[in-house]
Structure formats: C-alpha cells, structure tokens
Amino acid sequence: MSLISPAARDALETWLDHQRALKGAAANTIIAYAGDLGEFLAFITTHKGSPQGLGALSHITVSDMRAWMAYTRSSDVGPRSLARKLSAVKSFYRWLASREGFEPTAVLSTRAPKYTRKLPRPLAVDAAHDLVETIGMQSATTWVGLRDIAVLTLLWGCGLRISEALGLRGGDAPLPQVMRITGKGNKERIVPVVGAAQQAVEAYIAACPHILQDDQPLFRAVRGGALAPRAIQKAMETARMQLGLPATATPHAMRHSFATHLLNAGGDLRSIQELLGHASLSTTQAYTAVDTARLMDVYNSAHPKA
Structure with a gap:
C-alpha cells in the first residue's frame, strides 16, 4: 500500500474499522476488502501518475473506472471476482462520499460484469x-x-x-x-x-x-x-x-x-x-x-x- 496517499490509507483503515465494528464483517471479509481496495487505490495512483488524496478520489470518472476494470480483467481475474471487487469499491465510496460530501455517481453507476451464478452442488x-x-x-x-x-x-x-x-x-x-x-x-x-x-x-x-x-x-x-x-x-x-x-x-x-x-x-x-x-x-x-x-x-x- 506504499503507493497510496496517507489520507487515502487512513480513510481505508477507518472504513475497515467501521465494517469490522458496526457491520460485524468477518475477519476473512475484512482481509478481502483490504486487498481489493488496496489494489484499486494503488491502480488509481498509477493511472493518475501520483498518490491520490481524498479530494482527487472524489473526482474519479467513468473513464477511470473503465480503465481499472480493464486492467483487472487483464490480470486473469474472472467476472465473479471482478464483481466482488467492484462491490467492495462501491461500498467504500458510499461511505467516503457521505463523509466527505461529494457525489460518487461515476463509481456507483459502474456496472458489474455478467456472470453465471454457481449453483450449489449437493449430494444425493x-x-x-x-x-x-x-x-x-x-x-x-x-x-x-x-x-x-x-x-x-x-x-x-x-x-x-x-x-x-x-x-x-x-x-x-x-x-x-x-x-x-x-x-x-x-x-x-x-x-x-x-x-x-x-x-x-x-x-x-x-x-x-x-x-x-x-x-x-x-x-x-x-x-x-x-x-x-x-x-x-x-x-x-x-x-x-x-x-x-x-x-x-x-x-x-x-x-x-x-x-x-x-x-x-x-x-x-x-x-x-x-x-x-x-x-x-x-x-x-x-x-x-x-x-x-x-x-x-x-x-x-x-x-x-x-
């Protein structure tokens, strides 16, 4: 997470604490959230060319989101996993937008890739x-x-x-x-x-x-x-x-x-x-x-x- 700005890193940690304490998220869920959001914020830093403070994060565009999804797909991430990562990003942005007072439309309007839900495989x-x-x-x-x-x-x-x-x-x-x-x-x-x-x-x-x-x-x-x-x-x-x-x-x-x-x-x-x-x-x-x-x-x- 060295690519992430201190402000973004603090916001992420605060959000994770919120998920852990108020939402009762399981330990494995917190680990997955931290990984998914850490990857997203690191990509945005690389994509924009500099660490993104909270002000810059509030100006993420539809183009930025498409670039992140394309990059993630190129890393052999399947549609189901990408949908999970996008869900984590949206959840973080809802919280961040409420706290910082900006409109997160570009992030929240991003559509998850379609995938076939795996059916349970019970035994006879x-x-x-x-x-x-x-x-x-x-x-x-x-x-x-x-x-x-x-x-x-x-x-x-x-x-x-x-x-x-x-x-x-x-x-x-x-x-x-x-x-x-x-x-x-x-x-x-x-x-x-x-x-x-x-x-x-x-x-x-x-x-x-x-x-x-x-x-x-x-x-x-x-x-x-x-x-x-x-x-x-x-x-x-x-x-x-x-x-x-x-x-x-x-x-x-x-x-x-x-x-x-x-x-x-x-x-x-x-x-x-x-x-x-x-x-x-x-x-x-x-x-x-x-x-x-x-x-x-x-x-x-x-x-x-x-």
Missing part, C-alpha cells in the same frame, strides 16, 4: 450416507474415524459450516437439542441438533484419547491440537475417490445437501435461510434451482389444469 441422500460411512472406515485409528464421522454429521445434519463445526469447544458437549451458533460476521442463529449428530459426537468423545477441556477445541488433531479444516477436506478427498464421487463432494457440499434435502422434504425457504445463517434470502433461493422438478410438482398440485 445415498451418496451423503455413503460418504459418512466411508470416511469413518478409512482411518487406521478408530477415534479419528469417529471424529470425522462426527464432523461430517454436523455439516449434513445441522447445516454447519466447517469453521463452525471446528469452532465448537469442549464445553459445548454433550450437544443439546438446540445450539446457538455464531457464524459469518458474528451473526448468531439457533440450530436444532439432530439425534444422529448428538450420538456421533458422543461416540467421538468416548473414544478420543485427549482431554477435552471446556475452553479448548472439541475436535482434535492426532497430536492433540485443534483440528484443521484441511484434515477433513483430505479425508473427504480420499472417501469420494473410493466412492467414485465428483470433486464437488467437499465438506461444504454436505452443508448444501442439508439445505437441499430439507427443501425436498417440504421445508420452506425462510426457515432454511435462518438455519443456514444466510443474510439474504436470495442466497438461499439458489437451492430452488437444484430441484426444479419438485417445485414444479408443488406448483402443479396447487394450480391444477382445468
């Missing part, structure tokens, strides 16, 4: 069952297999993100029928815990050779440290290869499967949104595209042909 119920069973049998150590079963059952049975499952502490066990989960952006949600998840965690705890203190991670690595997401990802890679499943059969696919299987069973989108912790219903609506046939059946039964 049988495939999810097979994955859970296989991941438990492939470890040479019994307690490690039980641990991996417990983690996957939490992802599939409760819709947790892998970071949320691995964030559980020893004091969270035995798992209650309902848990309070802190997800992205420190947003809390209430999640029912299915019996299979409770039993899987109990079986893991009974076999785990490490002392599980209340304030320490519930899920442990072989040597006793906190279990890393990569360990579960690698275990799933091995299991899906044995089962002949596609590369999309990842830990996050188990969370997608939770949502899709609930939808198939008649769950409504608003409830599924709350269980997943999605900030926007539009995010949850992506699951409807996965099972169009079921939705059409519902439509046809509600609106029978004359």
Whole structure:
C-alpha cells in the first residue's frame, strides 16, 4: 500500500474499522476488502501518475473506472471476482462520499460484469450416507474415524459450516437439542441438533484419547491440537475417490445437501435461510434451482389444469 496517499490509507483503515465494528464483517471479509481496495487505490495512483488524496478520489470518472476494470480483467481475474471487487469499491465510496460530501455517481453507476451464478452442488441422500460411512472406515485409528464421522454429521445434519463445526469447544458437549451458533460476521442463529449428530459426537468423545477441556477445541488433531479444516477436506478427498464421487463432494457440499434435502422434504425457504445463517434470502433461493422438478410438482398440485 506504499503507493497510496496517507489520507487515502487512513480513510481505508477507518472504513475497515467501521465494517469490522458496526457491520460485524468477518475477519476473512475484512482481509478481502483490504486487498481489493488496496489494489484499486494503488491502480488509481498509477493511472493518475501520483498518490491520490481524498479530494482527487472524489473526482474519479467513468473513464477511470473503465480503465481499472480493464486492467483487472487483464490480470486473469474472472467476472465473479471482478464483481466482488467492484462491490467492495462501491461500498467504500458510499461511505467516503457521505463523509466527505461529494457525489460518487461515476463509481456507483459502474456496472458489474455478467456472470453465471454457481449453483450449489449437493449430494444425493445415498451418496451423503455413503460418504459418512466411508470416511469413518478409512482411518487406521478408530477415534479419528469417529471424529470425522462426527464432523461430517454436523455439516449434513445441522447445516454447519466447517469453521463452525471446528469452532465448537469442549464445553459445548454433550450437544443439546438446540445450539446457538455464531457464524459469518458474528451473526448468531439457533440450530436444532439432530439425534444422529448428538450420538456421533458422543461416540467421538468416548473414544478420543485427549482431554477435552471446556475452553479448548472439541475436535482434535492426532497430536492433540485443534483440528484443521484441511484434515477433513483430505479425508473427504480420499472417501469420494473410493466412492467414485465428483470433486464437488467437499465438506461444504454436505452443508448444501442439508439445505437441499430439507427443501425436498417440504421445508420452506425462510426457515432454511435462518438455519443456514444466510443474510439474504436470495442466497438461499439458489437451492430452488437444484430441484426444479419438485417445485414444479408443488406448483402443479396447487394450480391444477382445468
């Protein structure tokens, strides 16, 4: 960020603090924002030929924005990533314009590139069952297999993100029928815990050779440290290869499967949104595209042909 003027750098840091404190943005989101805005401000400096103070930043033109987007595209940045970067720039400029009293039309009117939204890739119920069973049998150590079963059952049975499952502490066990989960952006949600998840965690705890203190991670690595997401990802890679499943059969696919299987069973989108912790219903609506046939059946039964 050496190319950025001190005033612009201070404004960026203040905005990041605002996102962190008032908007509850997650740590990874803050890191992405800092990178995206840092790149944008550095480009503007190079493009204009000198560090841009706040006054100069208020005079960014449509031509400047087009030049930045063209430069970013030339760096092998895909449409989806460019849209994300533009969203960060617009959010920063809305805040900066409000604080400095200028009109950010040139920035806010810039259109994001079109891209095809990736649909969730859930697993069929049988495939999810097979994955859970296989991941438990492939470890040479019994307690490690039980641990991996417990983690996957939490992802599939409760819709947790892998970071949320691995964030559980020893004091969270035995798992209650309902848990309070802190997800992205420190947003809390209430999640029912299915019996299979409770039993899987109990079986893991009974076999785990490490002392599980209340304030320490519930899920442990072989040597006793906190279990890393990569360990579960690698275990799933091995299991899906044995089962002949596609590369999309990842830990996050188990969370997608939770949502899709609930939808198939008649769950409504608003409830599924709350269980997943999605900030926007539009995010949850992506699951409807996965099972169009079921939705059409519902439509046809509600609106029978004359």
